[in-house]
Amino acid sequence: MLDISELSRASGFSPSKLRYYEEVGLIRSVGRRGLKRLYEDEVKTRISLISLAQTAGFSLVEIKETMGSEGRPDLDRTALAAKADAIDVRIKELTALRDGLRHVMNCTAENHLDCPRFQRIIRVALTKKQVDAKRSKKNPIKW
Amino acid sequence: MLDISELSRASGFSPSKLRYYEEVGLIRSVGRRGLKRLYEDEVKTRISLISLAQTAGFSLVEIKETMGSEGRPDLDRTALAAKADAIDVRIKELTALRDGLRHVMNCTAENHLDCPRFQRIIRVALTKKQVDAKRSKKNPIKW
DNA sequence: CCTTGACCTCAAGTGGACTTGAAGTTGCAT
DNA sequence: ATGCAACTTCAAGTCCACTTGAGGTCAAGG
Secondary structure, eight states: OBOHHHHHHHHOOOHHHHHHHHHTTSSOOOEEETTEEEBOTHHHHHHHHHHHHHHTTOOHHHHHHHHOSSSSOOOOHHHHHHHHHHHHHHHHHHHHHHHHHHHHHHOOOSSGGGOHHHHHHHHHHHHHHHHHHHHOSSSOOOO | OBOHHHHHHHHOOOHHHHHHHHHTTSSOOOEEETTEEEBOTHHHHHHHHHHHHHHTTOOHHHHHHHHOSSSSOOOOHHHHHHHHHHHHHHHHHHHHHHHHHHHHHHOOOSSGGGOHHHHHHHHHHHHHHHHHHHHOSSSOOOO
16 A cells, blocks of 8 residues: 555656546546545556557557456457557667668768658658558548 | 648648647648648658657657758758667567567467566567666666 | 639637646654 | 655646637629
């Protein structure tokens, strides 16, 4: 059992952030001592997961949906598979970007945007994205 | 030479977004026909790059800084190296998250957060992040 | 010449993810 | 009993990345 400041210290999340997450249902406290929230240890793992999912680019709502806010999550396997696939796409993009950056560092071309090797590296990820955009229902056409 | 709607169609960015990016100095138009902006073809590559960098989790300001808004970017090599390294970290996190998700899909443990294999997968990325947080100057202590 | 439609500007609005501040409450040490 | 640090709530504020809307301008076609 942790109070909010202990959890904050353990997780690196500010108390206000923890309260906010609780408010939106991403984590929960199991009770109070007086006014003070009490958290179970389990919530630390949950927070790590949230943090990770955020760096993966998912919104809090998405995270909440796929985590299932309760003890017996009963997660939707196809939803999880979709998330995993989405992450794979992102990893590919990031890899391309990183390789592009590393190339630019060593490339002597006066204008990097003209360097054919650079362009090829970048185009890989771009093409992938446009395909995705085409069939996405949650990202509608947007203009 | 493209006008804004052609560029929009080619890039998948809404016209308002393109105008916004121009306003903040991420892209530029090379002139006007009447009122209408004219863009060079080169800007498409630039936009792809911006898009990529965003999915990597960089803010527009960061992107602008490391792209150098002009033709002769004169990029700071150490800044680029830092970005590339940051992307590597993110890739590791994403890989852990993806593996975690895929594991959960096949894991029969009643509570996934208790599954030791899952916890191990997640902890890898978490540890990495906390180390980073500790020495980051741009991410001060935050609470 | 005049209309039309695609563009323009500029200010204000939106949504997500928090943070901040004011005012109240509580367990614990003195 | 009293003080006070550490919590609490709730409303409002902030920052980023855009979008929306009102009102204006231009050039090409009829």
